[in-house]
Each structure stands twice: as C-alpha cells, then as structure tokens.
Amino acid sequence: MMKFVKTFLVTVALGVFSMGVSAQAATVVIDPGHGGAGLEGVGAVYAPYVEKALTMDVATKLCDELNASGISTSMTRTTDTALSLADRAARAKSEGAKLLVSIHFNASGPHDKSGTEVWTSMAGNHYKVGSECGNQILANISALGLSNKGVKVRGGSRGDYYGVIRYGVAQGIPTIIVEHCFIDNAYDRSILESKGTAAFAHADAVGISTFLGSATGQALVNGTLDVSPATAVAGVPAATSVASSSLKANFSATDWQWLLSHWAYTGNAEAIISQVPLGDLQSLVSEHNKGNI
Numbered sequence: 001m002m003k004f005v006k007t008f009l010v011t012v013a014l015g016v017f018s019m020g021v022s023a024q025a026a027t028v029v030i031d032p033g034h035g036g037a038g039l040e041g042v043g044a045v046y047a048p049y050v051e052k053a054l055t056m057d058v059a060t061k062l063c064d065e066l067n068a069s070g071i072s073t074s075m076t077r078t079t080d081t082a083l084s085l086a087d088r089a090a091r092a093k094s095e096g097a098k099l100l101v102s103i104h105f106n107a108s109g110p111h112d113k114s115g116t117e118v119w120t121s122m123a124g125n126h127y128k129v130g131s132e133c134g135n136q137i138l139a140n141i142s143a144l145g146l147s148n149k150g151v152k153v154r155g156g157s158r159g160d161y162y163g164v165i166r167y168g169v170a171q172g173i174p175t176i177i178v179e180h181c182f183i184d185n186a187y188d189r190s191i192l193e194s195k196g197t198a199a200f201a202h203a204d205a206v207g208i209s210t211f212l213g214s215a216t217g218q219a220l221v222n223g224t225l226d227v228s229p230a231t232a233v234a235g236v237p238a239a240t241s242v243a244s245s246s247l248k249a250n251f252s253a254t255d256w257q258w259l260l261s262h263w264a265y266t267g268n269a270e271a272i273i274s275q276v277p278l279g280d281l282q283s284l285v286s287e288h289n290k291g292n293i
C-alpha cells in the first residue's frame with residue numbers, strides 16, 4: 001500500500017512540475033497552528049498533548065512526505081515562536097504558495113465532541129478549492145477511524161470568521177484549517193495514540209496530492225483557476241432578488257431562519273446562502289442542531 005501511494009505521489013508531483021511551476025516556489029505552504037506562549041500560542045491542552053507541539057510534529061512529517069514525492073513545500077514557522085495569523089498568510093504569499101494548509105487539533109469546553117473537520121472560505125473558487133481539497137484530506141483522516149464531520153464555513157463580522165482563512169484568501173491563496181481530531185475526547189485520543197502522528201501526516205499528504213492531481217488542483221497550480229484576492233462577502237449581488245425559494249424548500253422554517261441569521265451580518269444573507277452548495281448548507285444546519293455551531 002505504501003509503495004503504491006509513493007508511486008502515485010511521484011506521478012502527481014511530476015504532473016505538477018510539468019505545468020511549469022518554479023522549483024523555488026513552494027506549491028503548498030504548511031502552517032503549524034499556534035506557537036509561542038500564552039493561551040493562543042499553546043492552543044488546546046489535554047495531557048499529555050499540547051496542540052502547538054502536535055501541529056509542529058504533523059506539519060514537519062507532512063512536509064517531509066510531500067517533499068519526498070516532489071511537491072515543493074514550506075512552513076510558516078519551524079520553531080516554537082508566536083506568529084500572527086496575518087504573518088502566516090504573508091509568509092505563504094512570499095513563498096509563492098498555491099495553497100495554505102493550517103494544521104490544528106481540536107478540543108471543546110465540555111469535552112464531549114469528536115471527529116475530524118476542515119474549515120475553509122465562503123468565497124467563490126476559494127470555497128471550491130477548500131472544499132475539494134478538504135474532502136480529500138478528510139476521506140483519508142476518517143479512514144483512520146475518525147468521524148468525518150465534513151468541510152465547514154463560518155462567517156463573522158469581517159467575512160470569513162477564522163483569521164488565517166480570511167488573511168490567506170485576501171492574499172489570493174486558498175486556505176484550509178485541518179482540525180485532525182479532538183485531543184480531549186477519549187475515542188479520538190485512542191486513534192491518535194494507536195495510529196501516531198505519522199499516520200495523520202500521511203493522510204494529509206495523500207489528500208493534498210490527490211487534490212493537486214485533480215482537475216481543480218491542476219487548474220489551481222497552472223494559474224487558470226481564478227483565486228484572486230477576495231473576501232467572503234465580496235462579489236455578492238447587492239440586490240435581494242436572488243431566487244432562494246427552491247433552496248428554502250429543503251429546510252424547516254426554523255433551520256432556514258437560523259441560516260439567515262448565520263449570515264445576517266452581510267446584509268444579504270439570501271445571496272450568500274445561494275452561493276453555498278445545498279449539501280454544505282445541510283451539514284451546517286445539522287452541525288448547528290447537534291450543538292457544534
């Protein structure tokens with residue numbers, strides 16, 4: 001299996017280079033989440049796990065695996081230092097990144113959540129790249145035995161809620177956050193302990209490589225996919241004439257009202273909703289009803 005995957009990765013990588021990407025540029029920039037001191041620097045903590053160390057461990061192994069297969073990478077940080085979310089995106093830009101992947105592990109207040117999930121931007125082709133790449137990664141992580149909670153989007157008062165996504169997209173780089181599993185959940189932790197961080201890094205690598213070999217991935221790398229700098233609310237029609245009645249029919253009145261309230265800050269929630277695929281809206285509502293959002 002390992003041999004097959006390695007062969008496949010090399011094949012994909014050769015395809016990437018044949019499309020004229022400079023050997024100096026990092027096709028994929030990997031961001032080990034958190035770093036440095038303080039609550040935000042350390043990230044989630046659940047003995048013996050500390051998120052900032054786990055993210056560095058997985059990110060390093062992921063870069064090694066991608067590099068070995070010929071896919072050029074760079075990391076936003078290689079030491080235990082604090083780095084702002086804007087600087088992470090700026091470093092990705094300076095490396096010529098086509099894709100920014102931020103590595104994280106999750107925890108929840110009540111310690112009752114589990115599973116693997118990916119967050120990405122709501123904006124146009126940034127969503128297309130994020131959801132397609134995210135789903136490839138999630139298919140591989142969930143194969144380790146974790147619940148696949150899907151690719152998610154979250155809006156805030158400034159557009160995309162999560163800063164690294166907002167800044168990445170503003171630099172014209174599709175950005176995803178991979179929340180590998182919940183380190184404060186006994187079941188998820190048993191998977192992490194039994195499979196090891198290398199298995200998570202391998203799942204990420206196969207997912208990223210598979211995505212880069214897809215039609216969307218190739219269009220992203222060769223520059224034919226429009227991922228110009230965007231904000232999640234840019235480009236939304238100003239008029240409120242978006243026909244959403246057919247979409248609305250898929251939801252209960254309560255769920256539809258929640259979707260409208262979720263994007264109310266944009267001033268045109270229906271227009272935003274009409275840009276998000278039905279399946280993603282349904283999983284958003286489903287997660288909301290389970291108390292996860």
Ligand SMILES: [Zn+2]
Pocket residue numbers: 033034043044051104105
């Ligand atoms: Zn985190």
